[in-house]
Amino acid sequence: MTQEKSSSPSNGYFMLFIFIILFFGSIFGLIALKATWFILGIVLAIFLAPGFILVNPNESRVLLLFGDYRGTVKKNGLFWTNPFYTKKKISLRARNFDSERLKVNDKLGNPVMISTILVWRVRDTYRASFDVDNFENFVIVQTDAAVRKLASMYPYDNFADEGLDEDITLRSSMNEVSDALEKELEERLEIAGIEVLEARIGYLAYANEIASAMLKRQQATAIVAARHKIVEGAVSMVEMALDELGKKEIVHLDEERRAAMVSNLMVILCGDKDASPVVNAGTLNH
Secondary structure (H helix, E strand, O other): OOOOOEOOOEEHHHHHHHHHHHHHHHHHHHHHOOOHHHHHHHHHHHHHHHHEEEEOOOEEEEEEEOOEEEEEEOOOEEEEOOOOOEEEEEEOOOEEEEOOOEEEEOOOOOEEEEEEEEEEEEOOHHHHHHOOOOHHHHHHHHHHHHHHHHHHHOOOOOEHHHOEOOOOOOOOOHHHHHHHHHHHHHHHHHHHOEEEEEEEEEEEEEOHHHHHHHHHHHHHHHHHHHHHHHHHHHHHHHHHHHHHHHHHOOOOOOHHHHHHHHHHHHHHHHOOOOOOOOOOOOOOOO
16 A cells, blocks of 8 residues: 555444443443443443544544554544554644745855745645654755755846846745745655645845845945936936037037036036036136
């Protein structure tokens, strides 16, 4: 037997009725009739009692007879089975697992802190019981291993300025990364009969030793990008100003004065602080 099989035990309510009649009837006969052979009825009732099992919704009982797998009861209700059966309870409900924050290296070798949230449940009770030693601990260990492998497959972020432009990153491609994590976990947990319902990255950040440096790098990248936009816009505005002055013939500028005006406008438009105007009360030469 290498897979789960369903078991259909006897109706527990009928056997409960038999148990009550046999147990209390034997006690009454022993007291009222003083017949010692009613003790056999009490002993038989006590022997039958361990055979009762109660299966709640989304629960199961794995039945063993002296080490031999006899089946799994998944149907809800009160049942009666062979009193010699060993009955192992396994929950079929969905469970959450929030892993610890692990320090791992991403594809570029940068240390990052990462954790995952896994939603799982037991699908095959035979594999969960007999193919692994402890299926709950198996889920924990394999999840940590899958997260470590996943983090090494992708960089934390893109570094296009260094020629490292990746299609999938841990920070910006959460859906793709989650799909890859689910697939990896499904392959690892299949041996234990575990079904992966959902797997998502719960926490992601640079490790403390490089977090400050990476923050400065991101800020510098943002500043450079902003400056690029500012300069691009300033050049367009200067060009438009010179064109309008020329079309309307407001002032005639030679090359030297044109260069001076361009310089002044670029300083004003690209500066971090507001410019302080200087009023020229003379001519353009002074």
